[in-house]
Amino acid sequence: MLTIALPKGRIADETLDIFQKAFNEEFIFEDRKLILEKSGFRFLSVRNQDVPTYVQYGSADLGVVGLDVLEEKEYDLVKLLDLHIGKCKVAIGLMANDEIDWSKSEIKVATKHEKIAKRYFEQKAMAVEIIKLYGSIELAPIVGLSDCIVDIVETGSTMKQNGLKVGETIMESSAHLIANKNSYYLKKQAILKLKNEMQKYI
Secondary structure (H helix, E strand, C coil): CEEEEEECCHHHHHHHHHHHHHHCCCCCCCCCCCEEEECCEEEEEECHHHHHHHHHCCCCCEEEEEHHHHHHHCCCCEEEEECCCCCEEEEEEEECCCCCCCCCCCEEEEECCHHHHHHHHHHCCCCEEEEECCCCCCHHHHCCCCCEEEEEECCCHHHHHCCEEEEEEEEEECEEEEECHHHHHHCHHHHHHHHHHHHCCC
């Protein structure tokens, strides 16, 4: 049996839809259940941010997670397949009439993507103070908590509605199928077979 960690919500639904097409069976989590077992698969319903952790520690053989989460976690996992779902980008957001002042000695950045933001500004040779927030990140520049934000952008409408504009794109992201290294070694045949089946319906 292969155990697969799925993030709650739309990406899980779209991934299970690929499974339904590939195996011609219905895969649906019953109300509030966290585990779904069917046709030799066990699916775990977990928080998006936790998917790589379940895979890293071997509680799941495989996982489906956004590239942005993978980059942030920096775990040593096998990237198997870009599923081309959950597409978005990690971008800078700043006040609509502002630009980043690169001449400042330090920039304050509010984000939940600490490592991605830090790497980006360090590559620009800019000292940065990262302010970790868990939600309503758009508020930070408005109330003077930060010079800009680094956040997930799908359409940019949330930023616009809050008087911000979308600045430079740091990275593009979409959901990827990932594997635990030991599982990949021990169950390689089953994992590659699944990957090939899924690939047909992407």
